[in-house]
Every structure is written in C-alpha cells, then in structure tokens.
Amino acid sequence: MVYPTDTIYGIGCDLMNRRAIEKLCHITDVKPQKLNLSFICSDLSHISNYVKRLDTPEFKALKKLLPGPFTFIFESNSNVPKILNVNKKTVGIRIPAHPIPLALVHLLENPLITSSIKDDDLIKEYTTDPEEIYEDFKTK
Numbered sequence: 001m002v003y004p005t006d007t008i009y010g011i012g013c014d015l016m017n018r019r020a021i022e023k024l025c026h027i028t029d030v031k032p033q034k035l036n037l038s039f040i041c042s043d044l045s046h047i048s049n050y051v052k053r054l055d056t057p058e059f060k061a062l063k064k065l066l067p068g069p070f071t072f073i074f075e076s077n078s079n080v081p082k083i084l085n086v087n088k089k090t091v092g093i094r095i096p097a098h099p100i101p102l103a104l105v106h107l108l109e110n111p112l113i114t115s116s117i118k119d120d121d122l123i124k125e126y127t128t129d130p131e132e133i134y135e136d137f138k139t140k
Contacts, residue, residue, distance in 0.1 A: 002117065002133055005040075006098040007069045009133055012114030015039060015083060021113060027140045028115060035084060038071045038092030040112040042105040050091050050111075052077040067097040084113075 002011050011028065013020035025032050041047055044062060048054065051074040054062075062072065076091040094114070096102065105111055117127050117136075127133050 001104070002137060003100050003104060004098060005069075005094075005101055005114075006067070006096045007116070008128055009117045009130075010040075010101065010112075010114045011117050011137070012037070012040065012112040014108045015111045015113045018085065021084065024113065024115075027137070030115075032084065032086050035086060035088070036092070037113050037115045038094045040094045040096060040101050040105055040114050042102055042111075043095065046111055047074075047093050050074075050076060050080055051093065066095040067102075068095070069097065070094070 001013065002009060004010075011024065013024050015021075022032070024037075025035065039046075039050060044059070044066065047062070053075065058074075071092045071094045073090050073092050076088050080091050081087045101112060101114070117133060127136065
C-alpha cells in the first residue's frame with residue numbers, strides 16, 4: 001500500500017506477510033538480497049523484536065526523538081533474517097509522527113516494511129503529489 005508519513009509518501013506492507021514482501025520487491029524493482037527497507041513500528045516496545053542490542057543512551061535518544069521524521073539504523077537480531085528470508089545485518093527502524101502509518105501498524109498488529117517513494121524525475125527526488133503517485137502505481 002501507499003501512504004503518507006511525516007516526511008514523504010511511503011510504500012510498504014505487513015512485515016509478516018512474505019507474499020506481500022515479494023510483491024513489494026517486485027513493484028519497487030528491488031531484489032530481496034538488496035532489500036534496504038525500514039520497519040515502521042508503533043512504539044519503542046516493538047523495536048526490541050528486531051534490534052540486537054539497544055543500550056540505555058540509545059534508548060533515551062529514541063524516546064526523546066520518536067515519534068518523528070527519523071530512521072535509525074541498528075544491528076539486526078536473528079528475527080530479521082527469518083522474516084525476510086535474507087541475511088540482513090542491519091535494520092532501519094521508524095516510528096513516524098503521522099496517524100495513518102501508525103493506524104496501519106495497529107490494524108495489522110505488525111510493523112510495516114516500508115520504503116520512500118522515489119521519483120524518476122531528475123529535478124525532484126521524491127513524489128509528493130497523491131495524484132501522481134496514483135498514476136505511477138495504479139496498475140501495479
């Protein structure tokens with residue numbers, strides 16, 4: 001699905017749905033081995049499910065800055081390769097300050113695996129117009 005975030009629009013799916021992840025890779029033209037996507041979590045308690053170690057200073061920084069427009073990269077724990085069926089050493093974690101992706105996470109009861117929607121245009125890097133995004137993705 002495509003959704004707004006507190007920064008730009010994202011494309012993603014339920015982190016626990018392997019078929020959806022395969023389709024996301026196909027739509028974004030990314031091979032699973034090259035997958036560098038982030039997980040949108042609903043709160044800090046989700047993060048420990050995917051991060052190898054979170055020290056007290058890191059936790060305090062996350063607590064201060066999240067929710068917000070940041071992606072934090074951490075060493076992944078053993079759950080991440082199992083979920084993605086790819087050996088990933090790092091994972092990006094987001095808790096956006098936007099009600100729509102947070103509502104999706106709550107409805108799915110799982111984090112979203114997500115990526116920003118980039119534009120092929122040489123002038124603008126990201127598409128922010130919902131009508132343009134719809135035209136780009138309506139057949140995918």
